Amino acid sequence: MTWNDEIVEEVRRVRQENAEKFNYDISAICDDIRKKQTESKRKIIVSTEQNKAGQETSDILQAA
Numbered sequence: 001m002t003w004n005d006e007i008v009e010e011v012r013r014v015r016q017e018n019a020e021k022f023n024y025d026i027s028a029i030c031d032d033i034r035k036k037q038t039e040s041k042r043k044i045i046v047s048t049e050q051n052k053a054g055q056e057t058s059d060i061l062q063a064a
Helices: 006-021 026-039
Strands: 043-050 056-062
Antiparallel strands (some): 043 056
């Protein structure tokens, strides 16, 4: 019996479409993601350091 998750399948499909769109060039894919991130009005969370317990703390930056 095979178990399929619709969300996982959608993520894999979109990932494959993006890979094909950029001819499997990881640099081009990352450049596109950075461009979309810059153009977005969403908050971007950037990990900055680890606290004494070894857990990362984050700063929240507003995309401009």
